[in-house]
Amino acid sequence: MAEGHHIESALFVIFGATGDLARRKLFPALYNLSAEGILPSGVAIVGVGRRPFDLAYFREKFILPALLDNSRLAGNLLHNFSSFAQRCYYFSLDLRDSSRYRELKNFLDQLDWEWGVQGNRVFYLALAPELFGPVVANLKEQGFLDKGPRSWKRVLVEKPFGWDLDSARALNRELTQAFPEEDIYRIDHYLGKEMIQNIMVIRFANAFFEPVWNNKYIDHIQITSSEKIGVGERAAYYDRAGALRDMLQNHMLQLVALIAMEPPVGLDAQAIRLEKAKVFRSLQPFTRERILQDIVRGQYGPGYIDGEPVPGYREEAGIPADSVTETFLAVKLFVNTFRWAGVPFYLRTGKRLPAKVTEIIIQFKPLPEILYFKEYGELLPNVLVIRVQPLEGIFVQLNAKRPGTNNYIVPIRLDFCQNCGVGTNSPEAYERLLYDALRGDATLFTGWEEVEYAWKFVDPIAQAWATIPVHFPNYAAGEWGPPEARVLIERDGRRWWESPAYMMYPGPFTQVCQYIKGSRAGNPG
Numbered sequence: 001m002a003e004g005h006h007i008e009s010a011l012f013v014i015f016g017a018t019g020d021l022a023r024r025k026l027f028p029a030l031y032n033l034s035a036e037g038i039l040p041s042g043v044a045i046v047g048v049g050r051r052p053f054d055l056a057y058f059r060e061k062f063i064l065p066a067l068l069d070n071s072r073l074a075g076n077l078l079h080n081f082s083s084f085a086q087r088c089y090y091f092s093l094d095l096r097d098s099s100r101y102r103e104l105k106n107f108l109d110q111l112d113w114e115w116g117v118q119g120n121r122v123f124y125l126a127l128a129p130e131l132f133g134p135v136v137a138n139l140k141e142q143g144f145l146d147k148g149p150r151s152w153k154r155v156l157v158e159k160p161f162g163w164d165l166d167s168a169r170a171l172n173r174e175l176t177q178a179f180p181e182e183d184i185y186r187i188d189h190y191l192g193k194e195m196i197q198n199i200m201v202i203r204f205a206n207a208f209f210e211p212v213w214n215n216k217y218i219d220h221i222q223i224t225s226s227e228k229i230g231v232g233e234r235a236a237y238y239d240r241a242g243a244l245r246d247m248l249q250n251h252m253l254q255l256v257a258l259i260a261m262e263p264p265v266g267l268d269a270q271a272i273r274l275e276k277a278k279v280f281r282s283l284q285p286f287t288r289e290r291i292l293q294d295i296v297r298g299q300y301g302p303g304y305i306d307g308e309p310v311p312g313y314r315e316e317a318g319i320p321a322d323s324v325t326e327t328f329l330a331v332k333l334f335v336n337t338f339r340w341a342g343v344p345f346y347l348r349t350g351k352r353l354p355a356k357v358t359e360i361i362i363q364f365k366p367l368p369e370i371l372y373f374k375e376y377g378e379l380l381p382n383v384l385v386i387r388v389q390p391l392e393g394i395f396v397q398l399n400a401k402r403p404g405t406n407n408y409i410v411p412i413r414l415d416f417c418q419n420c421g422v423g424t425n426s427p428e429a430y431e432r433l434l435y436d437a438l439r440g441d442a443t444l445f446t447g448w449e450e451v452e453y454a455w456k457f458v459d460p461i462a463q464a465w466a467t468i469p470v471h472f473p474n475y476a477a478g479e480w481g482p483p484e485a486r487v488l489i490e491r492d493g494r495r496w497w498e499s500p501a502y503m504m505y506p507g508p509f510t511q512v513c514q515y516i517k518g519s520r521a522g523n524p525g
């Protein structure tokens with residue numbers, strides 16, 4: 001997408017550079033781009049945080065361990081670290097103290113001169129949302145955004161984009177007072193995942209799929225995004241957000257939009273955002289009655305993950321003992337368009353579930369029955385699975401005749417895995433997104449309209465939940481959510497698909513990958 005964009009020299013300024021996101025995702029992504037020779041030599045990185053690090057400490061004691069722990073290319077660090085470290089700088093500043101922004105500006109201007117940068121900037125707000133407003137206002141008022149004849153300034157904003165519709169609108173006002181919409185890059189890192197970028201290609205570049213991609217042929221769609229991890233060190237954030245705001249409002253609805261959207265008129269950001277926004281706008285709003293009927297929420301209690309005991313959510317550090325925050329939800333929703341009327345989308349997401357997996361399952365309707373087929377076996381539905389992670393690929397289930405002298409019909413599976421081969425190491429979502437922000441391609445970022453419609457859809461659910469008592473915990477860590485999540489789909493005569501990868505290669509997913517890699521290398525099992 002967006003061929004023709006190219007990266008010029010720029011300063012990549014990370015506000016919140018000493019935080020968890022910077023450590024686990026941003027520095028590793030920038031390092032990987034640098035180690036693979038993709039990040040041009042004229043890009044320097046400036047970390048801004050409160051801690052009084054000096055430059056040597058920041059490079060050796062913060063960035064280096066961050067890369068060792070989190071970079072997919074950590075094996076090459078010895079070779080590549082020093083050239084990457086030379087790109088990195090640090091500036092200590094309390095971002096609430098307006099009087100010191102001038103010093104930061106002088107620091108950046110000096111780096112411009114050293115790096116031959118003509119004023120181009122990416123400002124990444126890896127901060128708690130309440131700091132977005134003050135930072136952006138200071139950037140504007142203190143001349144950071146003044147443009148030279150050819151320079152550009154872009155801002156990258158982390159999710160969550162607000163806590164509800166009102167706060168999202170307020171935040172958007174603050175941003176748009178300083179930046180035009182085309183320079184605001186709202187991150188939803190799922191859009192940077194390889195197989196999610198692939199959805200449009202699978203749909204619009206294959207004659208097999210597009211003609212049947214509608215309510216005449218598709219029975220229903222399932223989207224699962226499950227995690228084994230618990231709340232970790234993000235208690236303060238997560239207990240306020242819950243699965244509804246943390247996953248459904250953004251990542252999960254983005255997947256719905258990519259599956260349900262009409263073909264865009266082009267591959268530019270504007271054309272794609274327009275089509276996605278139409279899907280968000282068409283989501284059937286939830287009434288209180290449907291919230292009770294078609295949404296299941298859950299919270300994990302103590303249990304086992306991979307055989308190890310883990311505490312319940314309410315026992316995690318920083319979580320109140322009476323928290324009613326949901327760590328799981330399953331929902332049945334509808335996209336009210338001509339193409340999708342009547343097709344249920346079943347979504348489920350949660351923490352402390354048995355597997356880390358994101359998969360989209362498209363189940364097709366049965367064909368009119370040909371009676372004599374029945375004698376030869378049960379016809380299974382045709383299914384297309386888009387496997388997003390940890391395995392990346394496409395899985396198709398068909399019916400075929402079993403070889404032999406009889407006519408038995410059996411399911412066969414076409415299974416393409418793009419990251420199972422030896423030596424494949426797919427780029428991480430943030431690599432693609434940071435690269436795109438540097439080259440000015442906003443295609444994989446969310447537009448304001450999408451965010452606004454997503455909050456309009458989600459707000460009534462949060463408001464209703466606040467008035468409906470719940471009895472948590474209602475699933476043990478290591479289970480697929482509360483039993484009601486099964487009932488939600490089974491009462492419609494359907495069932496959650498076990499992950500095909502899981503069915504074919506039972507065991508933890510890391511073992512699955514090793515198994516497949518091993519077998520490709522001629523070392524089965």
Ligand SMILES: NC(=O)C1=CN([C@@H]2O[C@H](COP(=O)(O)OP(=O)(O)OC[C@H]3O[C@@H](n4cnc5c(N)ncnc54)[C@H](OP(=O)(O)O)[C@@H]3O)[C@@H](O)[C@H]2O)C=CC1
Pocket residue numbers: 015016017018019020021022048049050051093094095096125126127128129131158159160237
């Ligand atoms: N962590 C994650 O996996 C994800 C995070 N996000 C979002 O990214 C953002 C950052 O999250 P995360 O990194 O986890 O948060 P952390 O709390 O780990 O880090 C916050 C950062 O903000 C800095 N900071 C806080 N207050 C000030 C201040 N007054 N002046 C200067 N710097 C300040 C901290 O600096 P210092 O430490 O020096 O005080 C630190 O670098 C949040 O919006 C979060 O919701 C989104 C998706 C995933």
Ligand SMILES: O=C1O[C@H](COP(=O)(O)O)[C@@H](O)[C@H](O)[C@H]1O
Pocket residue numbers: 227246247358
């Ligand atoms: O944005 C978030 O996503 C992660 C899951 O991301 P993934 O790339 O590992 O699938 C989730 O753990 C986190 O709570 C949420 O804020």
